[in-house]
Amino acid sequence: MSINMQVLDNTLTKENIKHWFEHLQERICKTIADIDGKATFEIDIWSREEGGGGKTRVLKEGKILEKAGVAFSAVWGQTPTKILEALKLENADFFATGVSIVMHPHNPHVPIIHMNVRYFEMSNGVWWFGGGIDLTPHYINKEDAQFFHQHLKNACDAHDEAYYPKFKNWADDYFYIKHRNETRGIGGIFFDQLNDKPKEQIFEFVKEIGNSFVPIYSHLLIKNHEKHFSEQEKKWQLIRRGRYVEFNLVYDKGTKFGLDTNGRTESILMSLPKEANWEYQFEVESNSPEAYTLSKLKKGISWI
Amino acid sequence: MSINMQVLDNTLTKENIKHWFEHLQERICKTIADIDGKATFEIDIWSREEGGGGKTRVLKEGKILEKAGVAFSAVWGQTPTKILEALKLENADFFATGVSIVMHPHNPHVPIIHMNVRYFEMSNGVWWFGGGIDLTPHYINKEDAQFFHQHLKNACDAHDEAYYPKFKNWADDYFYIKHRNETRGIGGIFFDQLNDKPKEQIFEFVKEIGNSFVPIYSHLLIKNHEKHFSEQEKKWQLIRRGRYVEFNLVYDKGTKFGLDTNGRTESILMSLPKEANWEYQFEVESNSPEAYTLSKLKKGISWI
Numbered sequence: 204m205s206i207n208m209q210v211l212d213n214t215l216t217k218e219n220i221k222h223w224f225e226h227l228q229e230r231i232c233k234t235i236a237d238i239d240g241k242a243t244f245e246i247d248i249w250s251r252e253e254g255g256g257g258k259t260r261v262l263k264e265g266k267i268l269e270k271a272g273v274a275f276s277a278v279w280g281q282t283p284t285k286i287l288e289a290l291k292l293e294n295a296d297f298f299a300t301g302v303s304i305v306m307h308p309h310n311p312h313v314p315i316i317h318m319n320v321r322y323f324e325m326s327n328g329v330w331w332f333g334g335g336i337d338l339t340p341h342y343i344n345k346e347d348a349q350f351f352h353q354h355l356k357n358a359c360d361a362h363d364e365a366y367y368p369k370f371k372n373w374a375d376d377y378f379y380i381k382h383r384n385e386t387r388g389i390g391g392i393f394f395d396q397l398n399d400k401p402k403e404q405i406f407e408f409v410k411e412i413g414n415s416f417v418p419i420y421s422h423l424l425i426k427n428h429e430k431h432f433s434e435q436e437k438k439w440q441l442i443r444r445g446r447y448v449e450f451n452l453v454y455d456k457g458t459k460f461g462l463d464t465n466g467r468t469e470s471i472l473m474s475l476p477k478e479a480n481w482e483y484q485f486e487v488e489s490n491s492p493e494a495y496t497l498s499k500l501k502k503g504i505s506w507i
Numbered sequence: 508m509s510i511n512m513q514v515l516d517n518t519l520t521k522e523n524i525k526h527w528f529e530h531l532q533e534r535i536c537k538t539i540a541d542i543d544g545k546a547t548f549e550i551d552i553w554s555r556e557e558g559g560g561g562k563t564r565v566l567k568e569g570k571i572l573e574k575a576g577v578a579f580s581a582v583w584g585q586t587p588t589k590i591l592e593a594l595k596l597e598n599a600d601f602f603a604t605g606v607s608i609v610m611h612p613h614n615p616h617v618p619i620i621h622m623n624v625r626y627f628e629m630s631n632g633v634w635w636f637g638g639g640i641d642l643t644p645h646y647i648n649k650e651d652a653q654f655f656h657q658h659l660k661n662a663c664d665a666h667d668e669a670y671y672p673k674f675k676n677w678a679d680d681y682f683y684i685k686h687r688n689e690t691r692g693i694g695g696i697f698f699d700q701l702n703d704k705p706k707e708q709i710f711e712f713v714k715e716i717g718n719s720f721v722p723i724y725s726h727l728l729i730k731n732h733e734k735h736f737s738e739q740e741k742k743w744q745l746i747r748r749g750r751y752v753e754f755n756l757v758y759d760k761g762t763k764f765g766l767d768t769n770g771r772t773e774s775i776l777m778s779l780p781k782e783a784n785w786e787y788q789f790e791v792e793s794n795s796p797e798a799y800t801l802s803k804l805k806k807g808i809s810w811i
Contacts, residue, residue: 247788261787272787382766382775445779452756453766462686462757471686475749475785483565483576483777484551 215403220322221277221300223406225258227320227413228275228302232260234417235273235306238424241266244273249467253280255298259470263477267313267428271306272473282325283464296326301334303457304416305474311440312430314340314347314388315447316420317474319457320413322406330402332409333395335370336416337378338423339388339447341440343496345506347423348389352506355392358415362408363400370394375502380450385500387450439493441480448479519707524626525581525604527710529562531624531717532579532606536564538721539577539610542728545570548577553771557584559602563774567781571617571732575610576777586629587768600630605638607761608720609778615744616734618644618651618692619751620724621778623761624717626710634706636713637699639674640720641682642727643692643751645744647800649810651727652693656810659696662719666712667704674698679806684754689804691754743797745784752783 232244242265250256257276262268277300287294301321308315317337324330338351352371359366370392378387392412397405451458451474461471487493536548546569554560561580566572581604591598605625612619621641628634642655656675663670674696682691696716701709755762755778765775791797 259787263787270785270787382769382772441782448752448783449756449776452753453763459757465686468686469788472753472785473787477786478745478782478784479752480782481574481776481779482781483563483567483574484773 215406217298217300217322217324220406223410224277224300224302224320224322224413225275228258228260228273231302231304231416232262232273234421235268235271235424236262236265238421239265239267242268244271247469249470251278251280251467253278255279257467257470259467259473261473267308267310267424269307269309270473270477272304272470274303274470274473276301276470285460285463290329292325292327292329295329297323298325299323302413303474306420307444307476308424308428310428310430311341311432311436312344313427314338314423315444315476316416316423318413318416320409322409331396331398332405333397334409334412335374335377335391335393336412336419337374337388337391337393339443340496341443342436342492343389343499344427347426348506350422351389351391351419354415354419356507358411359392359408361411362404366394366408367392372503378450379502380446380454382453383446383449385446385497386502387447387500389499389504389506390502438480439487441478442482442485444476444479445481448475451475519710521602521604521626521628524710527714528581528604528606528624528626528717529579532562532564532577535606535608535720536566536577538725539572539575539728540566540569542725543569543571546572548575551773553774555582555584555771557582559583561771561774563771563777565777571612571614571728573611573613574777574781576608576774578607578774578777580605580774589764589767594633596629596631596633599633601627602629603627606717607778610724611748611780612728612732614732614734615645615736615740616648617731618642618727619748619780620720620727622717622720624713626713635700635702636709637701638713638716639678639681639695639697640716640723641678641692641695641697643747644800645747646740646796647693647803648731651730652810654726655693655695655723658719658723659716660811662715663696663712665715666708670698670712671696676807682754683806684750684758686757687750687753689750689801690806691751691804693803693808693810694806742784743791745782746786746789748780748783749785752779755779 236243242262244260244262247259255278257274259274262271279298282295282297304318306316320334322332356367374390374393377393378390380387458471487497540547546566548564548566551563559582561578563578566575583602586599586601608622610620624638626636660671678694678697681697682694684691762775791801
């Protein structure tokens with residue numbers, strides 16, 4: 204009996220993955236709310252007519268964070284036609300679960316962070332993991348950028364030394380605002396349809412990425428949130444947030460897919476900042492920190 | 508000789524259309540800046556490597572208007588593949604000219620307005636006009652909505668009684684934010700690929716639409732810009748502007764086409780408001796003016 208139980212425990216099911224993600228959401232919200240010290244993450248539970256649902260947790264007007272969203276969902280039903288067409292597959296049911304995070308701080312010296320981990324499977328046996336973390340500093344700070352990328356490289360290297368270079372380039376390509384010829388920030392890692400190893404092994408990697416959110420962002424929050432900032436720096440932050448909105452609404456595949464397939468709009472768009480600005484022909488002073496940041500919003504920079 | 512000259516004068520060329528549009532831009536900027544009384548429209552002249560260019564005029568921080576853009580352009584060259592594919596046509600050169608306007612007022616009781624008039628022709632003889640005007644009140648006011656639609660109906664009826672009902676429905680369908688199940692505002696008229704009458708006749712209609720901008724918007728500006736507004740009403744305006752950004756970046760075909768085809772980003776995105784807000788699960792009080800406005804952001808409402 205105890206042997207059978209152990210076998211069951213070692214079999215990785217979609218339910219195990221779902222529960223791990225749900226618990227990850229809880230842990231992240233708890234720690235980040237503790238660090239913020241003022242606001243908490245309100246919980247919104249929703250269900251989806253076609254199957255499944257989610258728990259969206261949003262913090263508003265914290266001491267350090269202006270708006271932060273951590274969304275968990277697990278949905279299932281008939282696979283959307285768009286996915287089947289893209290994969291050239293016949294009708295099948297799907298199951299998808301994941302955690303998505305975007306946090307917008309008050310202080311322009313604290314970066315915006317985004318993380319996503321997700322698992323997808325179909326009744327025909329197809330499965331994969333996807334995810335990533337990327338950082339969008341309003342002001343690029345070399346030390347923070349190095350810390351961020353080094354942490355991600357270590358997390359990747361523990362599982363496969365090919366991961367970091369591959370997923371770092373993927374992030375550079377993915378988080379790119381073509382019409383501005385700018386990356387969204389300093390990138391990070393991005394991966395999709397990862398299934399080239401046993402499921403258990405890849406899940407261990409995905410867990411490592413999920414677990415790296417708290418140590419990464421808590422360090423960046425604590426280190427930077429008390430820095431002084433000027434009105435001019437706040438203005439620049441609002442302009443950079445405008446670019447963040449442009450990326451999410453024009454290019455982000457998750458956002459587009461969600462809006463296209465009648466996803467839960469409020470959960471999808473919780474990634475947008477509370478306030479964003481657009482100014483026609485906004486120009487930065489040469490040799491300013493803003494100009495330095497702009498000069499580094501490029502693909503292919505080695506931050507380590 | 509004088510007979511020949513007259514014949515020449517009556518022939519409608521792309522140059523004539525271009526000049527009329529360029530002059531329209533000038534007239535609109537002049538009158539709107541006079542009404543605003545504080546700021547003026549700065550001029551930015553740009554050219555396009557592949558042929559043509561434009562004149563973008565933007566007013567910032569006026570007394571009544573927070574941000575207003577009036578863009579004129581006339582561009583030519585090889586027809587983009589996307590258009591050729593959509594029309595199932597062989598390679599051809601194109602010429603496109605138009606005026607695009609978006610104005611964002613300070614006062615939430617003044618509506619956002621958008622107008623576009625455009626002409627397109629190809630070296631293979633294909634040509635058409637397109638355009639439209641639509642109004643996005645932060646607070647819907649029945650009297651203003653009726654005035655707006657009545658003015659457009661009169662303008663249409665002077666040319667073809669079939670136009671207003673057809674182009675009004677088209678605007679309802681076009682200015683629709685699917686993921687919110689809301690229209691952008693109270694619609695107006697929208698038309699595209701209009702070429703079912705002699706070019707001169709359609710141009711007369713397009714001129715009538717272009718000329719209607721000043722009487723329509725100056726009336727709405729003068730009538731509403733001194734109305735008192737509360738902090739709560741300002742907040743609602745910023746939320747509605749967020750929706751405007753969502754429409755423009757997610758659905759607007761002109762914006763998408765421009766960004767896709769390497770258009771001039773700053774001119775395309777001058778339509779975005781200076782400041783927009785997003786609040787997770789923003790809810791309006793029942794029986795409030797905000798709830799009334801939301802209830803009217805629907806297709807198929809007869810405003811006259």
